[in-house]
Amino acid sequence: MSGQEIDWSSLTISVAGQWIFPQKGFGTYWNNGPGLSLSVDVPVNTPVSLVASATVSPHSVAETPKRQQIPPVVLVQLGGGFLVATNQTAPLGAGFGIQLVNNTFIFSGPAARPGFENAVESEFGIAFTGLVTWKSGILPPLQTILWYQPILVGLEPVAVFSIGLGIRLE
Amino acid sequence: MNSRNLAILLTIVSWPLKAQHDDRGLEQRVSDHLARTSFAQFLSATRYVPVVSVRGLGNWSAPANIVELKGMPFETFPLNLVSPDYVPFDLIQTDTIPMDPRPSLAEAGSYPSGRIVLRSRPISDSLEIRGRVYGGSETGDVILDEYTRDNLPFYNRNKIGFSGSGMVEGRTGTFGYRLTAAGFNYFSVGYEDRDRIVLSYIDAPTFSRPNRNYVGAAELEWKGSRGRSVSAYAGMNTFTAWEQIPFASTFGFFSGSIGTIRLSAQDLIPFLSIGVRRDGAFVSMRSQKGTAGGEYDESVTGIHLLPHFNSGTSIRISLPLEYVVREISVPAGNAQFFTRNDLRKTWAVGLRGEAGFAGGQFLAAVRAERTGNGPEYFSATLRALVGTSDHSQIEVTVSSLVRPPSALEQHGTFSVARIRQPLAQTDTFRVSGNPGLLASRTTGGDATFTTFGDVRGAFSVFAYMIGKEIRRWPTMSIRSADPGDLVFSAMYENHDRAWYGGLEVRLGADIGDRMVAELGYVWTRNHAQLPRHQLRFTGTWKLAGRTTGSVSFHGMTRTHWPEFAVSSANDEFTGAGSDGMLPEYWTLDCAVIQDLGTVWFLADLQARLELQNLLNREVRMFPIGVTRDFAVIGYLTMIL
Numbered sequence: 122m123s124g125q126e127i128d129w130s131s132l133t134i135s136v137a138g139q140w141i142f143p144q145k146g147f148g149t150y151w152n153n154g155p156g157l158s159l160s161v162d163v164p165v166n167t168p169v170s171l172v173a174s175a176t177v178s179p180h181s182v183a184e185t186p187k188r189q190q191i192p193p194v195v196l197v198q199l200g201g202g203f204l205v206a207t208n209q210t211a212p213l214g215a216g217f218g219i220q221l222v223n224n225t226f227i228f229s230g231p232a233a234r235p236g237f238e239n240a241v242e243s244e245f246g247i248a249f250t251g252l253v254t255w256k257s258g259i260l261p262p263l264q265t266i267l268w269y270q271p272i273l274v275g276l277e278p279v280a281v282f283s284i285g286l287g288i289r290l291e
Numbered sequence: 292m293n294s295r296n297l298a299i300l301l302t303i304v305s306w307p308l309k310a311q312h313d314d315r316g317l318e319q320r321v322s323d324h325l326a327r328t329s330f331a332q333f334l335s336a337t338r339y340v341p342v343v344s345v346r347g348l349g350n351w352s353a354p355a356n357i358v359e360l361k362g363m364p365f366e367t368f369p370l371n372l373v374s375p376d377y378v379p380f381d382l383i384q385t386d387t388i389p390m391d392p393r394p395s396l397a398e399a400g401s402y403p404s405g406r407i408v409l410r411s412r413p414i415s416d417s418l419e420i421r422g423r424v425y426g427g428s429e430t431g432d433v434i435l436d437e438y439t440r441d442n443l444p445f446y447n448r449n450k451i452g453f454s455g456s457g458m459v460e461g462r463t464g465t466f467g468y469r470l471t472a473a474g475f476n477y478f479s480v481g482y483e484d485r486d487r488i489v490l491s492y493i494d495a496p497t498f499s500r501p502n503r504n505y506v507g508a509a510e511l512e513w514k515g516s517r518g519r520s521v522s523a524y525a526g527m528n529t530f531t532a533w534e535q536i537p538f539a540s541t542f543g544f545f546s547g548s549i550g551t552i553r554l555s556a557q558d559l560i561p562f563l564s565i566g567v568r569r570d571g572a573f574v575s576m577r578s579q580k581g582t583a584g585g586e587y588d589e590s591v592t593g594i595h596l597l598p599h600f601n602s603g604t605s606i607r608i609s610l611p612l613e614y615v616v617r618e619i620s621v622p623a624g625n626a627q628f629f630t631r632n633d634l635r636k637t638w639a640v641g642l643r644g645e646a647g648f649a650g651g652q653f654l655a656a657v658r659a660e661r662t663g664n665g666p667e668y669f670s671a672t673l674r675a676l677v678g679t680s681d682h683s684q685i686e687v688t689v690s691s692l693v694r695p696p697s698a699l700e701q702h703g704t705f706s707v708a709r710i711r712q713p714l715a716q717t718d719t720f721r722v723s724g725n726p727g728l729l730a731s732r733t734t735g736g737d738a739t740f741t742t743f744g745d746v747r748g749a750f751s752v753f754a755y756m757i758g759k760e761i762r763r764w765p766t767m768s769i770r771s772a773d774p775g776d777l778v779f780s781a782m783y784e785n786h787d788r789a790w791y792g793g794l795e796v797r798l799g800a801d802i803g804d805r806m807v808a809e810l811g812y813v814w815t816r817n818h819a820q821l822p823r824h825q826l827r828f829t830g831t832w833k834l835a836g837r838t839t840g841s842v843s844f845h846g847m848t849r850t851h852w853p854e855f856a857v858s859s860a861n862d863e864f865t866g867a868g869s870d871g872m873l874p875e876y877w878t879l880d881c882a883v884i885q886d887l888g889t890v891w892f893l894a895d896l897q898a899r900l901e902l903q904n905l906l907n908r909e910v911r912m913f914p915i916g917v918t919r920d921f922a923v924i925g926y927l928t929m930i931l
Contacts, residue, residue: 126888127837150439166835171885191438201900201925221900221923226434234437242434245923273430273921276440 127171132163137266137287141178141196147272147279150191151180156283158266162204172204172218176283192232192240196281197225198270200248216252221245224272246272246280254289262289319425319451319924320475320504321375321382325407327829330392332821335912339477339502340374340534345405346392347821348733348755359408361524361553364400366591366617367572369547370628371699372534375407379526379551381473381506383421383456386412394692394733394755396641396656396672398611399566399595403670403692403733414460414467414512420931424455427901427924449917451924452476452501466513471526473506500544502532517558524553543705547574547586566595576627583706585627592616605648611641611658619698627705633698637662650678660693668693668730682743689736696728822847822875837886846877852914871914878919879905892931899926 139156142148156178162170176198182191202220225243233240248270256262266285271278318324322341325331333341345357358365358375368377375388391406428450433440456473478501508526531546555566568591575586592615599609619633639660646653654674661667672690679685703724735755824847831841852871859867880903887896900923904910907921 129890146435146439150435165837165885169835187439201898228438232438242432243428244432244434245428245430275431275433275436279435 127163127165129163132161134290135160135162135264135287136290137264137285139176139178139266139268139283139285141176141180142282143180144280144282146275146277147281148183150183150185150187151194152183154178154180154196156285158198158285158287168206168209170204170206172200172202172220174198174200174220176200178283190232192228192230195227195229197227198246198248198281199223199225202248204250204252206252206254212256212258214254214256216250216254218248218250218252220248220250222248222270222272224270224274244272244274246270246274260288262291263287264289318382319454321378321380321385321388321409324382324385324388325375325390327827328390330390331407332825333912334820335374335534339532340372341376342372342374343407344821345390345407346753348392348394348404357402357404357407359397359400359402359406360551361411361522361566361568362399362555363553363566363568363593363595364397364402365409365551365570367549367551367570367589369530369532369545369549369572369574370543371697375409376475376504377528377530377549378409379506379508379528379549380409381456381458381471381508383423383458383473384411384469384471384508385409393688393737393753394672394690394735396643396658396670396690396692398564398597398609398643399613401639401658401660401670401692401694403694403731411469411510414462414469414510416462418459418461420457420459421929422455422457422931423926423928424453425451425924425926426453427451427922429920429922430907431920449919449922450478452478456506465515466511468512469508469510471506471508471510473504475504475506477502500531500533503530504532505529519559520557521559522553522555524551526551543576545574545576547572562598562600564597564599566593566597568593568595574628583626585621585625585629587619587621587625587628590616590618592618605646607643607645609643609645611639611643613637613639615639617698629698629702630704631702633702635662635698637695651684652676660695662695665695666730668695679740684741686739686741687736688738691732691734693730693732695730696725700724701726701728820850820852822850824848834883837888839884841882841884843880843882844877845880847875849873849875850912869914873911873914876908876910878903878908878910881905893929895928895930897926897928899928900924901926 135158137158137160139158140153141156142153143151156176158174158176160172160174162172164170177195178198179193179195181193182188185191200220200222202218204216204218206214206216208214222245223243224246225241228234228240248268250269251267253265254262255264264287266283266287268283268285269280270282271280322331322333322343325343326333330346332344332347334344335341343357356364356366356368357373358378360378360380365378368374387410389408389410391402391408393405394403395406396402397406454473454475454477456471458469458471460467460469462468506526506528508524510522510524512520512522514520527548527550529546529548531544533544549570549572551568551570553566553568555564557564559565570592571588571590573586573588576584594614596612597609598612599607601607615637617633617635617637619629621629621632637660639658641656641658643656644654652675654672656672658670659667660670670690670692672688672692674686674688674690676684676686701724704721706721733755735753737751737753737755739751826844826846828844829841830843831839834840850873852873880901882899882901884900885898887898890896903922903924904920910919911917
């Protein structure tokens with residue numbers, strides 16, 4: 122091992138509520154849905170942090186002619202990557218990140234097909250994130266989140282876009 | 292056998308071929324480790340059973356035994372598919388896997404098509420527990436499209452399920468022990484989207500089953516004074532897999548288990564090393580629609596004696612003696628693989644002389660072997676290594692080694708149905724062994740010039756004649772080709788590291804030509820399946836104190852698979868036909884490695900992320916095999 126040791130005591134947890142907007146084919150056949158996300162980050166080399174995140178969101182089936190053959194889906198996004206933060210000690214700071222995300226699609230209901238055509242499948246995507254953090258000094262730091270993730274799924278890639286508001290437990 | 296002397300020899304003859312332990316690349320299985328060099332070429336329809344050919348000396352039609360485990364040959368591969376991943380051994384057990392890229396006579400066994408040494412790392416003096424987990428998949432699954440699009444074809448995506456390995460080792464007094472367990476789960480539908488020709492060959496429900504390997508191994512060793520040692524090794528590899536069947540342009544989904552027990556004693560009796568091996572395999576093929584299943588048991592029992600005499604430290608004379616019993620047994624009425632039992636007893640005796648002198652080393656070895664009442668075969672090899680300066684050496688080898696035909700080549704039988712769905716027609720293809728098949732002989736030589744220094748490199752020229760190599764023809768008997776193929780290659784490889792402005796670079800290249808003996812240039816049937824040219828480039832650099840990145844480029848020239856050519860007149864699906872050519876390809880991979888230090892009770896925790904085929908180019912290594920595109924694989928390794 123070489124280089125500076127990671128200070129795991131600097132690990133920070135964030136919790137946020139999000140609104141998830143499926144895009145392209147995903148958005149055509151499934152509706153927007155609420156999401157709950159949990160993320161942790163730890164500085165490795167200022168201003169770079171390692172970050173890992175998990176987001177869960179349910180999506181009901183949209184009104185289309187194919188509605189009867191499409192099951193509702195729960196999307197679980199598990200990501201890991203790097204975050205670059207600026208003005209970390211200032212009241213107002215910003216951050217930009219990139220994460221490799223594993224998306225698990227959990228289908229349920231009578232239209233879901235188990236077996237070879239799995240009712241649970243996963244695929245990778247790359248998420249680009251933007252963060253704005255406000256430290257009031259009274260409340261825990263508040264954070265707004267923008268998230269755009271192209272998912273490399275299917276014959277034509279889809280995407281999810283989300284906005285969220287959360288708190289950091291430093 | 293005598294590991295010390297063998298190790299000395301190997302450090303000289305095979306250093307350029309070691310995939311280094313601290314390489315920052317993709318490593319899931321042994322084949323991934325070997326693929327770091329351009330010497331190892333792999334043939335696989337599924338990527339799951341990678342049959343290895345060292346420098347084109349073996350081929351898929353007639354795989355040759357090239358794997359050495361615990362100082363003795365390992366032979367009981369399922370259906371002769373010689374894959375280093377189908378051995379009771381896991382990558383976590385080793386530091387390096389040396390290759391000898393030429394026909395070689397070892398102290399125990401003969402390797403006419405080169406040798407891959409699965410060498411265990413030394414057992415730690417203190418209790419140590421190592422582990423790694425990994426998983427990943429190719430992108431492009433039609434997850435959503437399955438519900439939103441009609442008449443979607445089967446898709447070809449590959450996924451490594453949750454896989455990993457663990458190892459515990461330690462030492463109590465003069466005894467050392469190691470226990471290893473590993474599991475590899477792989478899912479691949481295995482044929483190309485929308486390829487209706489391919490769809491006519493397969494039975495989708497059968498071939499959509501997952502492939503897997505589960506490995507367990509135990510080692511125990513005792514080390515005494517004056518170099519005396521005894522070691523015992525036992526291991527098991529159970530598997531389910533689908534792959535192209537040797538000799539035939541057909542597929543099989545087979546399952547079974549491979550096991551081994553190996554004992555070796557060094558110098559318990561002065562001047563005598565003893566090795567005993569008992570390898571076994573059980574293989575079965577499930578029934579497809581319209582095709583009979585089948586099974587067989589195979590065992591190889593061998594004893595290797597090595598009387599040896601050393602004169603000081605510079606001369607060593609040894610007399611390898613071996614007796615090997617190879618047995619195949621099948622149930623009554625078996626219709627696949629074998630229809631009858633087979634028993635072969637082989638005696639072999641040899642003479643080896645090794646001499647070290649100032650600035651060089653010399654090796655001469657001869658071997659005579661005989662199976663049952665069959666003919667007696669002689670093999671020989673001569674090798675000289677001379678230092679040409681303080682920073683360079685030249686090594687010359689000439690050898691002529693024989694390889695008797697295996698039971699599968701002589702008495703094997705395969706029949707597989709090809710279901711032509713659009714025509715509502717089922718064709719049964721049958722391939723039979725050739726009882727009259729004769730032994731093949733590989734004769735030739737190579738020379739390697741090696742330089743040492745800040746940048747270390749090797750240049751090698753290489754020519755071997757492979758006599759009576761086996762060809763496969765669909766719906767016909769296996770037959771031999773005469774006079775054989777001349778494998779010629781020239782190679783440049785640089786395995787050492789250089790620094791350019793913080794960028795650590797390693798470059799490897801392989802350039803080869805393969806011609807028939809009459810020197811009329813053609814793509815021979817045997818070796819056209821291997822690329823004539825390969826280029827591999829790897830660069831690594833430090834992104835931050837504990838973060839490392841690497842980029843790897845790999846290019847291969849086109850390959851030709853004449854058995855898979857389809858004339859336009861016979862192509863009832865598209866009318867376009869196929870010439871059996873696979874185009875050249877190149878891939879760009881990258882990896883990010885993050886050392887995480889100690890986290891809770893996990894020491895040396897390291898996370899690695901591999902992005903393969905970064906530019907998402909479709910790559911296929913077999914005419915009706917799987918395609919590869921962008922894939923992501925993540926690893927965690929740790930020591931407790």
